[in-house]
Amino acid sequence: MIQLFHVSKTYPPSYRALTDINLEIKPGELVFIAGPSGAGKSTLLKLLFREEEPSEGQILIDGKNVTRLSSHQVARFRRKIGLVFQAVKLLPYLTVLDNVALAAEVIGTSKKASRAKAYQLLGELGLKERHDSKPLSLSGGEQQQVAIARALVNDPMLVLADEPTGNLDADVAAETMRLLFEIRDKGATIVVATHDLNLINRYGSRVILLERGALADDLKLASCRESRK
Amino acid sequence: MSLALVGFVLRRVGLNLRQLFWTYVLTCGIVAMTLFVFGTFILVEINLEHLLKGWGKQVQLNAYLDKNLDPGALQDLLKRVETLPEVERVRHISQEQAWRDFQTALGAQSGLLEGLPRDVLPASFEISLKSAQRDGSVVEKLAERLRKEKAITIVEYPQEWVERLGLIVLAVEWAKWIFGGALLLATFFIVGSTVKLAMLARKDEVEIMQLVGASEELIQAPFVIEGMIQGVVGGMIAVTLLWLAYLSLRNEMPSLGGFLAPLGQLQFLDLNRIALLLTVGWLLGAAASVISLRRFLKTWNTSRGER
Numbered sequence: 001m002i003q004l005f006h007v008s009k010t011y012p013p014s015y016r017a018l019t020d021i022n023l024e025i026k027p028g029e030l031v032f033i034a035g036p037s038g039a040g041k042s043t044l045l046k047l048l049f050r051e052e053e054p055s056e057g058q059i060l061i062d063g064k065n066v067t068r069l070s071s072h073q074v075a076r077f078r079r080k081i082g083l084v085f086q087a088v089k090l091l092p093y094l095t096v097l098d099n100v101a102l103a104a105e106v107i108g109t110s111k112k113a114s115r116a117k118a119y120q121l122l123g124e125l126g127l128k129e130r131h132d133s134k135p136l137s138l139s140g141g142e143q144q145q146v147a148i149a150r151a152l153v154n155d156p157m158l159v160l161a162d163e164p165t166g167n168l169d170a171d172v173a174a175e176t177m178r179l180l181f182e183i184r185d186k187g188a189t190i191v192v193a194t195h196d197l198n199l200i201n202r203y204g205s206r207v208i209l210l211e212r213g214a215l216a217d218d219l220k221l222a223s224c225r226e227s228r229k
Numbered sequence: 230m231s232l233a234l235v236g237f238v239l240r241r242v243g244l245n246l247r248q249l250f251w252t253y254v255l256t257c258g259i260v261a262m263t264l265f266v267f268g269t270f271i272l273v274e275i276n277l278e279h280l281l282k283g284w285g286k287q288v289q290l291n292a293y294l295d296k297n298l299d300p301g302a303l304q305d306l307l308k309r310v311e312t313l314p315e316v317e318r319v320r321h322i323s324q325e326q327a328w329r330d331f332q333t334a335l336g337a338q339s340g341l342l343e344g345l346p347r348d349v350l351p352a353s354f355e356i357s358l359k360s361a362q363r364d365g366s367v368v369e370k371l372a373e374r375l376r377k378e379k380a381i382t383i384v385e386y387p388q389e390w391v392e393r394l395g396l397i398v399l400a401v402e403w404a405k406w407i408f409g410g411a412l413l414l415a416t417f418f419i420v421g422s423t424v425k426l427a428m429l430a431r432k433d434e435v436e437i438m439q440l441v442g443a444s445e446e447l448i449q450a451p452f453v454i455e456g457m458i459q460g461v462v463g464g465m466i467a468v469t470l471l472w473l474a475y476l477s478l479r480n481e482m483p484s485l486g487g488f489l490a491p492l493g494q495l496q497f498l499d500l501n502r503i504a505l506l507l508t509v510g511w512l513l514g515a516a517a518s519v520i521s522l523r524r525f526l527k528t529w530n531t532s533r534g535e536r
Binding site: 051071072075076077078079081083089091093102103109154 | 231232233234236237240248433434436437438439440441442443444445447
């Protein structure tokens, strides 16, 4: 699903955020990208959804080289990706339902179908009753769930989540992770960037460790635990 | 673009117009004032051109007579002029007749003449030329010959005015492009800034749209349509204001006589020129939006990339 070959990213004038990253993530995997702040986790995600271009190397997603894409191609490529951020980025003047439906509408789904899909997803997340509320009247956890619903509304093949549980209490974080696993079980590939080792310990999976922009390790959780002992 | 996307764009336009209603009203007003000035120049220009065309059709000389001319000398002069080979007909307009004509021309405002002596206007000959003699150089030579008559003080003929007015029309045309052009340029930046303001007000939405895979065209379309709406609405307001100004001028103006007679009634913009003003407004809105958006998105995307 995702292949990185000698990927580096340098910000002007000479800050090297990522150095010579090589990795492969298979379809249907749920992978954690871990590391301290400044390790390059967010930069790696930005390269994956083509918010930025790598300075060197090649990135293949679903067999397609996404290193150099025109703005049209980037837009088309992103329609297959669901994005979840720590800052939920919901529009305060739209209802919860419209926030979710917006992501479907902008790629050409009819308003009726977009809203129906959004309503169904909100129902699955237990937010059906709040569909007509404005985001600011929701708790942080509920807002994050709305953001996840928005990320899923176009049935993405890949979900990229940057610190998705960063602002959430343990119960809501658990609910969010349960959701991500559910999506994974339906066949999507999930990449979660986090520095929360408790989260990684609890939801055992593959962990890619970054340190100062370099790939430090690529572990299964069991071996990750051993290395921390 | 699919019907679903067209619907989406129109809903965004509606939302944005509601959110920034007063900003758009202000911008429409500025576009309207610019196009009003531009349209005023066009209005002046077409009326002068109309006058010119009328003068071109008239081949007539006006010879104004010395006030102290006695009746015998007047008859002699009349005969001399009538027998000139180029002349078809001569009409003598006495001082009394000139006064009455002027009073008629002023209509309701003829009261302005109260207190003035009735012999304030000079008597004159209206000289019509034979059709074979309507060449510009013939007219000029005849005017020269008439000027040599001691009893004739001033000789005027349309061709002379045609040349002078031709220059005025040219000046108005230049002024239209210089002043109108400067105003259009200033308005271009104002419309561009309004669109930029709309973009800033909705930058979160734009960012989300970019992240979920909306095309650049879809992101820009609502803003460009809003720019076009401002341009066309501004154009419509300008045409309405011009029409009101025209009506008010036409009703206030006395009926025209003498050299201004060919003008008849003041002319208003024809359909082509109204369409031109609306098109200028539309293009102004569209071009300002597209250029402003491209520059804004380029800077914005670059600054996001550098974070």
